[in-house]
Amino acid sequence: MAAIDNSWATKGGLGWIATTFWVLLAVGPLAGFFTQDPSFEYYMFMGQSMLINTIAILGLNLLIGFNGQISLGHSAFFAIGAYTTAILMNFAGWPYYATIPVAAIICFGAGFLFGFPALKLEGHYLALATFTLAIAVPQLLKYKAIAGWTGGVGGLILDKPDAPEFTRLGTDQYLYYLCLILAMLSFWIVRNMLRGRSGRAMMAIRDHAMAAGTMGIDTAKYKTLTFGVSAGITGVGGALSAITVAYVAPDSFTLQLAVSFLVGLVVGGIASLPGCLVGGAFIVLIQNSSQSISDWMKVTFSLRYDVPAWAIYGILLILLMYFMPRGIMGGIETLWLKLTHRKETQA
Amino acid sequence: MAAILDVKGLSAWYGPIRALYDLDLTIEQGGVTALLGANGAGKTTTLRAICNMTRRAGTTTFDGKDISKFTTEDIVRLGIGQVPEGRGTFTGLSVDENLRLAFHIRKDRAEAMRDMDLVFELFPRLKERIKQQAGTLSGGEQQMLAVGRALMLAPRLMLLDEPSFGLAPLIVQEIFRILKRINVEKKVSMLIVEQNAALALELADHVYLLETGRVVTQGPSELVKNDETLRKAYLGY
Amino acid sequence: MEFFIQQLVAGLTSGAIYACVALGLVMIFVSTDHINFAQGEMAMFATYLAWAMIDVGFSYWMAFVCAVLLAFVGGLFIQRVILKPLETAPVLSLVVCFIALLSFFNALAGMLWSFTIKPFPTPFPPKDIFGNGLVSAQQLGIVAVTVIMLGILTVFFRYTTLGLAMRAAAQNASSARLMGVRVSWMLALGWGLAAAIGAVAGMLVAPIVFLDPNMMTGILVYGFAGALVGGIGNPMGAVAGGFIVGVLENLVGSYLIGNELKLSFALAMVVGVLLLKPAGIFGQVIVRRV
Numbered sequence: 001m002a003a004i005d006n007s008w009a010t011k012g013g014l015g016w017i018a019t020t021f022w023v024l025l026a027v028g029p030l031a032g033f034f035t036q037d038p039s040f041e042y043y044m045f046m047g048q049s050m051l052i053n054t055i056a057i058l059g060l061n062l063l064i065g066f067n068g069q070i071s072l073g074h075s076a077f078f079a080i081g082a083y084t085t086a087i088l089m090n091f092a093g094w095p096y097y098a099t100i101p102v103a104a105i106i107c108f109g110a111g112f113l114f115g116f117p118a119l120k121l122e123g124h125y126l127a128l129a130t131f132t133l134a135i136a137v138p139q140l141l142k143y144k145a146i147a148g149w150t151g152g153v154g155g156l157i158l159d160k161p162d163a164p165e166f167t168r169l170g171t172d173q174y175l176y177y178l179c180l181i182l183a184m185l186s187f188w189i190v191r192n193m194l195r196g197r198s199g200r201a202m203m204a205i206r207d208h209a210m211a212a213g214t215m216g217i218d219t220a221k222y223k224t225l226t227f228g229v230s231a232g233i234t235g236v237g238g239a240l241s242a243i244t245v246a247y248v249a250p251d252s253f254t255l256q257l258a259v260s261f262l263v264g265l266v267v268g269g270i271a272s273l274p275g276c277l278v279g280g281a282f283i284v285l286i287q288n289s290s291q292s293i294s295d296w297m298k299v300t301f302s303l304r305y306d307v308p309a310w311a312i313y314g315i316l317l318i319l320l321m322y323f324m325p326r327g328i329m330g331g332i333e334t335l336w337l338k339l340t341h342r343k344e345t346q347a
Numbered sequence: 348m349a350a351i352l353d354v355k356g357l358s359a360w361y362g363p364i365r366a367l368y369d370l371d372l373t374i375e376q377g378g379v380t381a382l383l384g385a386n387g388a389g390k391t392t393t394l395r396a397i398c399n400m401t402r403r404a405g406t407t408t409f410d411g412k413d414i415s416k417f418t419t420e421d422i423v424r425l426g427i428g429q430v431p432e433g434r435g436t437f438t439g440l441s442v443d444e445n446l447r448l449a450f451h452i453r454k455d456r457a458e459a460m461r462d463m464d465l466v467f468e469l470f471p472r473l474k475e476r477i478k479q480q481a482g483t484l485s486g487g488e489q490q491m492l493a494v495g496r497a498l499m500l501a502p503r504l505m506l507l508d509e510p511s512f513g514l515a516p517l518i519v520q521e522i523f524r525i526l527k528r529i530n531v532e533k534k535v536s537m538l539i540v541e542q543n544a545a546l547a548l549e550l551a552d553h554v555y556l557l558e559t560g561r562v563v564t565q566g567p568s569e570l571v572k573n574d575e576t577l578r579k580a581y582l583g584y
Numbered sequence: 585m586e587f588f589i590q591q592l593v594a595g596l597t598s599g600a601i602y603a604c605v606a607l608g609l610v611m612i613f614v615s616t617d618h619i620n621f622a623q624g625e626m627a628m629f630a631t632y633l634a635w636a637m638i639d640v641g642f643s644y645w646m647a648f649v650c651a652v653l654l655a656f657v658g659g660l661f662i663q664r665v666i667l668k669p670l671e672t673a674p675v676l677s678l679v680v681c682f683i684a685l686l687s688f689f690n691a692l693a694g695m696l697w698s699f700t701i702k703p704f705p706t707p708f709p710p711k712d713i714f715g716n717g718l719v720s721a722q723q724l725g726i727v728a729v730t731v732i733m734l735g736i737l738t739v740f741f742r743y744t745t746l747g748l749a750m751r752a753a754a755q756n757a758s759s760a761r762l763m764g765v766r767v768s769w770m771l772a773l774g775w776g777l778a779a780a781i782g783a784v785a786g787m788l789v790a791p792i793v794f795l796d797p798n799m800m801t802g803i804l805v806y807g808f809a810g811a812l813v814g815g816i817g818n819p820m821g822a823v824a825g826g827f828i829v830g831v832l833e834n835l836v837g838s839y840l841i842g843n844e845l846k847l848s849f850a851l852a853m854v855v856g857v858l859l860l861k862p863a864g865i866f867g868q869v870i871v872r873r874v
Contacts, residue, residue, distance in 0.1 A: 070679055072621075117859050123675040124619045125862075129855050131621060132805050136851040143844055255801070259683055266680055305695045314688025318666060321677045321684075400758065423764040435759030437752050448752050451745035452764035496763060 018274050025051075025180055029173045044172035046284055048244045051179035052237045054280030055186050057264040058273070059234030062190055065271030066199070067226040068206030069118060073130030074261050076137045077107045077231040079253035081238025083141070086156045086248040087149055096161045096243045100182070103239035104232045111231020115224030134258040141250035155249025158242065175244050182240060186233050187273060193229070194273075202226055234261075256310075260287075263313050266320055269329030278329050286312065350408075351376045351504055351536045352397070352427075357405035359389075359396040366392040367560045369405070372538075374504065374553075379530055379537040381547040381568065383582060384557035390540040391432050393557070394506045397538075398422050398429055410503070424452050428502030430510060434493040438482030442473055445481050445492055449499035459499070465533075466495040469525050487518035494522065498529065505529070507539040511546060519543070523550055544582040548572050556581050589718050591834045597723040598806070599830020600730035604785030605800075605807025606814065606822035607734070611778035613816050615754040615771050618678055620778065622685035623807065624800030626662075627782030629689045630655035631790050631799075632697050634783075635704055644707050648787060652780045659779025663772040671768075693797040704790035726788050733784060734823050737777075741819070750774065805850045806833065812857040815864025824866060829853065 029047065032040050060074050084103040088094040114133075118126055142153050150156070163174030193199050201222045204212040213219050242248050264283045269275025286293070290309035297307045324331040354372040358365065367389045374380045382390045396403040398419050406415045414422050423429070437445050446463055453459040467474040470491040476484060481492060490510055497505055510526070511519040527550060529535050541547035548554065554571045556563040563581065564571075571577055605623060612620045620626075634651035638644060662685065670677055708725035712718075741747035753760040753770035760767050785807075786800065793799050806829055814825025829850070837846045857864065 064676065068676075070676055072679070072683065117855055120859055120862075124617070124679065125858055127621075127675075127679045128619050128808060129858055132808060132851045132854045135801060135805050136847045139844065139847045143848075144842075259687060262680065262683060270676070308691040308695050310687040310691035311695060314684040314686075314691065317680055317684035317687075321673065321681050322669060325673065325677050398762070400761070418766075419761040420764050420766050423762055429762045431759060431762055435756060435762060437755050437759065439755050440748075440752065444748055444751075447745065448748055448760075448763050448765070451749045500764065 021274070021277065022184065029176050032170060032173050041170070041172045044170075044176050045244070046288060047176045048172070048179045048240070050280045050284040051176070051183045052240045052244065052280075053261070053264055053283055054237075054276050055179075055183050055240065056234045056237035056261050057268060057279045058183075058186055058190060058276040059230045059232070059237065060261050060265050061268075061271065061273075061276055062193075062202075062233065063226055063230035064265060065269075066194060066206060067202045067223065067230075068209075069223065069227065070123065070127040071130045071230075072127055072255075072258050072262065073133035073137075074231070074234050075134050075253045075255065075258035076130075077111055077234045078238035078241070078257060078261075079137055079141065079248075080110055080231075081107050081235030082242040082248045082253070083150060083156075083238075084235070085239040085242040086158055089158050089242075090156050091149070097178075099243075100236060100239045104236050107235025107238070108228040108232035110235075112224050112228030114231070115227030118227060119220055119223055130258075131255070134255040137253050138250040141253065150250070151248075153250060155247060155252075158246045158248075160246040161243065179240050179244070182236055186236060187276075189229075190233070191273060198222065198225070259313075263317060266317060266327050269327035269331070269333065270325075272327065272329040272333055275327055275329030279327075349376050350374060351378075351410055352538070353408040354397065355406045355408075357393070357396055357403065357407070359392050359401050359403040361392070361401060365560065366401075367396060367403075370557075370560075370562055372555060372562070374536055374538055377530075377534055377536055378553055379539065379551045380553045380555065381544075381551035382538060382540045382555050382557060383544050383547060384563075385581075386542075387559070388557040389560040390557055391508055392560075394429060394431075394508055394538070394540060397506060398427065423500060426501070426503040427506065428497030428500040428504070429506040430490075430493045430497045430508060432508040432512075434486075434489045435496075436481045436484070436489045436492060438480070440481055441478050442481055442484070442492060443477045445496055446473075446499050449496065453499075453501065458501070462499055462501060466498055469498075469528065470495055487514050487522075490514060490518075490522060491525075494526070494529075498533075498535075502535060504536045504538065507537060509540055509542060511541060511543045519546065526550060544578075586718070587838075588835075591838050592831060593719050593723055595831035595834030596827060597726050597830070598834065599810075599827035600727045601785055601789045601803060601826075602806040602810040602830050603730050603823040603826025604733065604781055604788065605803060606811035606826040607737070607819055608778040608781040608785065609807060609811045610816060610819050610822040611774050611781065613811075614819075615750065615774040618682070619808075619816075621679070621682040621804075622689060623778065623782055624804030625686045625689035625693075625797075626655065626659070626779050627786035628797060628800045629693055630658070630779065630783030631704065631786035631795060632693050632797075634787055635702060635790075635795055636697070638705060644705055648707075651787065652783045655783035656776040656780040658776075660772045660776040662779070663775035667775070668768065668772075690797050697797075699797055701794040701796040704787070704795045706791035722791070729784065729788060730823070733781065734820075737781075737819065746773075802847055802850075805847060805854070806830070809850045809853040809857070811864075812854055813864055815866045818864065818866055821864055821866030825864060 029044060032044070056074065056078055060071060063069050063071055081103040084106050085096070085099040088099040088102060089096060121129055141150050160171060163169040163171055167174060169177070201212065201217045204217055205219050205222055209219060260283050264279030267282045268277070268279025286309050293312065294307040297303060320327060326334060350373045352374040354370060357367055357370040357372070359367040370393060382393060384390055392401065395401045397407055399417060399422060400419055406413060408414070409425060409427060414425065446466060450456070450459055472488055473491055473495060476488065481489065484492060494510065510522055523546060526537065530537055539547055539551065548568045548571065551568045554568045555565045558581070564577065605627070608623050609620060612618055630651050633654055634647045637647035637650055642650065666681065670681060706722055708722040711721040713721060713724055741751060749765045750770045750773060752763065753765050753767040757767045789803060790799065807826065810826030810829040811822045812825065813828055814821030814823065816822065833846055833849060836849055837843050841849060
């Protein structure tokens with residue numbers, strides 16, 4: 001992969017836009033106190049799932065975008081996170097908030113361990129191994145011997161936590177803020193990682209694995225660590241999804257889930273932190289408005305059939321690979337860097 | 348004598364790096380031209396640029412036809428056979444298959460079979476190893492195979508990139524003797540790139556001297572052979 | 585003993601199908617080094633085309649031939665139009681592109697023919713070959729079709745100049761160009777063949793698993809396993825690998841781990857082979873003398 005200029009990610013270029021964005025995300029739900037809109041709860045739920053997807057995509061981006069390891073199996077870590085939370089809540093009676101760090105740690109461990117075989121696999125082969133993992137996950141979750149814990153095909157139903165009294169928030173508002181805080185925390189962790197020594201090592205490995213090795217970077221250590229952190233972050237997304245949906249079942253963690261993370265990653269931007277938010281928002285929007293998009297396309301192109309979201313994803317991905325191989329935010333960043341660099345050289 | 352290949356203002360790049368600067372080059376019908384110069388002078392690049400294997404600019408006329416915009420495949424199909432740097436052996440194919448590969452662009456099957464016999468007559472060693480995987484051949488044999496493969500294309504012009512590279516002197520002599528035969532008997536014109544200047548000057552009737560992507564001088568090979576200052580400065584002997 | 589033989593035959597039958605899928609993967613891998621994640625969905629789509637043709641009154645074999653030809657043209661088209669512009673793109677772009685094709689075909693099939701499962705006819709009579717319940721005509725037929733197809737491909741690659749040109753293009757593209765081989769078209773041809781082989785696999789398996797847009801997902805994983813076991817750069821090896829995986833899957837499934845973990849077994853095989861013997865057990869090692 002050609003070297004990607006990451007000064008944007010590490011120096012926080014266009015930082016004020018990101019800040020505005022975060023502030024909007026934080027203030028938006030307060031509208032709930034003033035509106036009587038019956039679909040407000042639904043919007044909150046969409047917001048939660050957008051943030052959850054953002055977290056999962058952030059984890060994936062750390063691995064693919066910044067370390068150059070391709071994973072098509074992050075649905076597996078998402079599932080592990082979700083099931084950790086569900087099992088702890090259901091069988092051990094843990095409060096939801098206490099399960100999240102445990103989910104993160106377990107997913108970190110799982111990712112770290114998967115990182116070892118991944119060391120020997122490159123490019124297409126790693127994609128292949130993780131692809132198989134994604135396909136095997138639902139079947140593994142249904143396995144009889146562990147059905148006592150996982151609930152088998154039927155999955156586990158959880159209690160949706162209530163907002164603490166003092167916050168005066170509705171449940172969905174509260175859960176939204178929970179997601180938002182964890183999303184911000186994840187971004188903060190990733191950003192600090194990228195700015196430091198480990199970030200430089202990760203990106204050096206992505207751009208020139210062999211050269212990085214000869215320069216004394218312990219490639220094995222950084223690659224497995226990145227895999228672990230990536231899986232850990234995605235696992236937090238999984239844990240949050242278990243809490244907010246209050247239900248886990250094997251068939252929610254299919255290859256399609258892994259692919260939707262990939263779609264979010266590519267649309268948002270490979271190796272772009274703000275892109276993760278864009279990607280998370282994008283997949284939730286498409287999934288929720290696929291019916292209206294389909295209706296619109298039927299009328300506009302006078303089609304006889306419904307157009308499923310996955311067909312749109314497919315076409316979009318290919319078009320992006322042609323015209324914006326680094327995704328929307330990736331493309332904007334490249335453009336921005338070109339413009340700012342030009343300014344510097346002129347001055 | 349008419350020119351079989353006429354190159355005007357040829358430039359070439361590897362990525363952002365420019366390797367050739369406005370090169371002019373003519374090869375006479377039936378002639379052997381040598382392209383000499385130090386490492387990095389642009390000799391291999393010239394051959395690659397003639398066959399459109401690298402980003403290039405300038406016009407190439409082959410036998411009166413402008414081939415500047417042609418693809419490598421079409422240039423080859425017109426009758427330019429290149430023996431590439433590193434010999435380009437298809438290591439997983441047998442010797443036989445390496446040669447028969449040319450059949451798919453030859454319409455005259457009977458003629459092509461005769462060319463195959465000729466290759467085996469010129470290089471009896473290849474005939475002995477006909478069913479062997481080409482990757483198992485020695486360097487000299489692979490060089491013979493590369494020349495044989497180019498010959499199978501029934502070329503009117505052969506571009507040879509360092510046919511002596513890494514080979515024992517005896518084998519080199521054998522190969523050059525055969526190249527001479529191909530030139531005389533099959534009337535194949537040649538453009539030959541060589542580090543071994545003395546050897547190339549024996550075979551060639553015309554010489555181009557290259558330095559950092561530009562032609563320094565050119566002329567009949569006798570002239571270069573007898574010009575001691577030129578030889579000392581550029582050819583090191 | 586009887587149960588063992590039945591499992592063995594069943595394993596060979598599914599192995600034949602995995603072999604076809606593996607063969608399709610190898611076609612693309614040898615010429616481009618790419619792993620086509622959309623191979624299964626392309627096969628599924630071609631099978632739907634056959635179903636649609638039978639539905640409007642084509643005979644089975646007529647539909648079979650037409651579907652294979654359409655798949656061939658489709659594969660050619662995909663390479664020329666979608667993948668050719670990405671020839672020099674990084675691995676990630678290509679993986680994304682294959683995943684996009686996978687999603688697209690899956691969705692398109694669901695859109696045109698709905699996600700409800702459909703029966704697919706079999707050309708083989710419901711006959712018991714030896715009259716003892718061990719081998720059915722369907723099982724024999726599936727293995728026979730695979731073997732015949734392998735035979736045709738072997739002849740094509742070994743004894744025709746076009747096949748030779750394809751092999752040369754796969755081995756050393758720039759040298760092949762210097763022999764006048766239109767390499768880019770050879771890649772497209774590889775895609776066409778892969779799609780056609782996939783179509784055969786899809787039509788063989790559809791009567792057993794029934795036709796639905798997700799029918800190839802699991803089978804593709806076994807196909808991967810087969811291709812890797814046999815050596816993903818080697819057609820013969822891939823076919824042998826497919827059979828090995830089919831037999832192992834059935835035996836391990838019925839004697840050791842039960843049917844529920846079969847896919848995980850395939851996963852273990854994929855990762856295991858990639859780690860321990862990336863060239864596969866029949867992987868061709870080219871001897872080089874320097």
